[in-house]
């Protein structure tokens with residue numbers, strides 16, 4: 001097979017790190033090629049070099065045999081390279097068609113909207129990227145927005161598609177739909193380069209894998225015939241434990257009692273409707289559900305960040321329903337929010353400032369209103385070491401860290417506080433297998449030391465392997481709480497779509513997409 | 529440590545490059561209209577720094593820019609654009625003058641302190657109360673509200689002395705307030721005639737102390753930590769348990785406190801009374817000062833002196849070389865443009881560097897277009 005894209009000896013240094021160190025990569029015509037590597041290995045940097053966002057210090061990129069040099073993404077696009085970033089770049093107020101053609105509109109001086117819609121419709125049929133060109137971006141689910149991003153690439157006649165962690169934000173169903181699209185592209189001979197941390201996905205969709213470690217390419221392997229374990233070991237450079245054993249449950253007194261709580265979202269809609277449950281010391285309480293069913297609003301409310309419109313939240317017997325977020329933090333509630341860049345970190349702050357972001361008021365980080373920088377630095381450095389944040393440099397801005405390392409910083413900050421209740425939402429999103437293993441170990445260690453933990457995750461595997469009890473949330477209601485070790489995928493999967501396994505009755509309708517608007521509130525038979 | 533230096537250099541590099549580019553382009557403009565840029569800039573520099581009197585005048589003019597600039601920088605750090613410092617300055621000046629010609633039995637130092645504090649409170653309330661509260665609770669944009677309050681402030685001060693029976697008007701035909709008590713006049717910065725003539729008072733020391741206070745406030749206190757955090761990311765700050773509305777109000781208020789202090793210092797050090805002219809423009813130039821300084825308090829000192837030097841030097845430039853002093857306005861405009869377009873500068877530097885390294889690999893470059 002011909003090489004479509006070749007990368008030879010590509011090097012890119014940032015102050016203090018060599019993000020790409022003589023990287024080699026060959027992408028053949030019509031293959032799906034995955035890039036695997038630990039957090040901070042340099043995967044995104046490589047993609048950005050290929051896409052012209054960064055310029056290499058040395059090395060060469062060849063496209064169909066010809067050396068190319070891109071000064072900006074514009075050059076790369078012209079050469080036929082399309083890229084979908086992890087954070088989409090769409091304008092919510094415009095329609096799908098407008099977004100796709102933006103910057104390259106049909107029509108001369110006057111924008112020919114009809115023609116734009118026609119072309120986008122034709123493209124979406126050609127590439128099986130089904131989406132209505134006339135709806136506003138703002139009303140689309142994440143999965144559909146991603147399709148629009150892919151359409152944008154093909155509208156500009158991409159001959160190669162780069163996807164940076166395309167599945168990190170998708171639900172399992174959306175991931176499956178994305179893979180249908182990717183397979184179709186492959187059939188049309190379009191090569192796809194994508195980054196993922198999920199080994200099963202890689203084995204499912206990719207033909208070949210290139211593994212990166214600490215800025216270098218370790219090698220490329222044919223996917224057929226390799227196991228996830230082999231891939232993981234290759235990536236981390238040591239044996240990784242993919243499933244970890246759990247100590248038997250040793251639950252203590254109830255730490256958190258949520259009674260009939262209702263929560264309003266930012267849009268003033270009721271997102272959580274009368275949920276009750278309690279979490280005991282020494283247990284992990286998992287909350288499973290399809291994205292958009294109120295799980296994040298529920299934990300926001302427990303942390304004091306969303307408005308509770310009914311019910312009470314008790315922490316260690318004390319009513320905290322009206323307490324400020326700061327007071328809750330002080331009283332021993334830690335929270336890892338799901339959106340690390342918007343909520344969890346101040347990207348322009350360095351790691352020292354980020355590690356004390358929620359504790360700067362207390363000793364030893366400040367006294368009498370004065371910050372104690374040296375105490376904060378010592379603490380930050382100890383956390384960086386304990387949680388293996390890379391590069392281990394506390395003076396670095398959080399925004400300069402790779403995605404996975406940003407997540408580690410948040411976890412380090414929250415776990416490091418030694419809270420009596422830890423709420424974690426999507427704790428391992430975007431993390432590599434080695435890092436996930438580390439995080440899971442930390443969570444279990446906390447549990448075994450008698451802390452109460454609430455784990456919200458969209459990954460069923462994560463919920464099932466860690467939780468002692470699992471509450472399934474659907475349309476803002478906790479349908480059922482099941483025992484963790486004996487729960488099955490099928491049982492949880494059905495509950496998540498609102499179907500009780502016993503009676504097989506759908507409890508609510510119209511929840512096909514993840515961000516379903518509150519559907520007609522049918523009377524539910526389920527109770528918590 | 530190496531890192532710290534590098535980031536510090538990067539921090540001041542861009543403003544310096546921006547100013548340098550502006551100066552070069554200014555020089556080109558000057559030579560295009562037929563003057564020798566070296567003479568022109570020479571006269572500008574001598575005018576600003578050449579003699580002790582000139583230097584002192586430059587510093588005198590720098591004081592209000594510096595102090596107001598600090599306040600604007602603090603607001604910027606909180607992500608707020610205090611565009612109405614001019615009004616806060618005048619309201620502060622008014623309060624200081626009022627205290628300055630009352631309470632004449634007070635001992636000198638106490639009277640001065642009281643007058644300055646009055647100015648600070650007035651400026652702080654002017655910036656903090658209405659713009660702060662409306663921003664924090666109904667989301668009114670501070671650019672609009674501080675600007676509106678600025679006009680109201682200026683008109684209020686004007687009203688105080690304009691009409692024959694205005695509350696602060698001195699009897700007579702000229703619209704002006706009574707002069708402040710002699711014992712509230714600030715001492716000269718140095719007991720030297722040139723310094724005295726240039727009206728350079730101890731306010732320059734107070735201004736530098738204010739810069740240190742602003743720096744400590746931003747960098748070393750939990751207050752500043754929250755201000756900066758809110759400026760960068762409100763959602764994360766809320767998550768961190770910070771009271772975003774409160775700190776929004778405080779940031780705008782403190783910004784006004786500095787502007788009010790500037791007004792007080794100007795009255796006690798230079799003007800000694802309110803006059804009929806309310807066109808200091810310090811409040812506007814100080815925005816550029818803060819921008820050029822990238823909101824770094826020590827940078828504000830340098831930037832304030834720089835802009836004041838353009839002003840004092842510009843007058844000399846006109847006399848010596850015949851270039852209209854409005855050229856300094858052109859320079860100011862160019863600097864603002866290049867500082868605002870600071871993102872262009874790294875791009876520009878990178879472009880130059882790449883051109884150079886690509887000279888060798890020219891063929892590879894050709895392939896890039898892939899026509």
Ligand SMILES: Nc1ncnc2c1ncn2[C@@H]1O[C@H](COP(=O)(O)OP(=O)(O)OP(=O)(O)O)[C@@H](O)[C@H]1O
Pocket residue numbers: 014015017018019037038039040041042043044045046390391400401402403404405430432
């Ligand atoms: N703009 C930047 N400035 C400084 N350092 C950077 C910058 N971008 C990336 N780096 C550094 O380069 C290295 C590689 O980062 P990169 O984002 O490519 O990692 P990654 O493999 O995509 O990791 P992840 O899986 O966590 O997303 C990291 O050490 C990171 O801190």
Ligand SMILES: [Mg+2]
Pocket residue numbers: 043044045402403
């Ligand atoms: Mg990445």
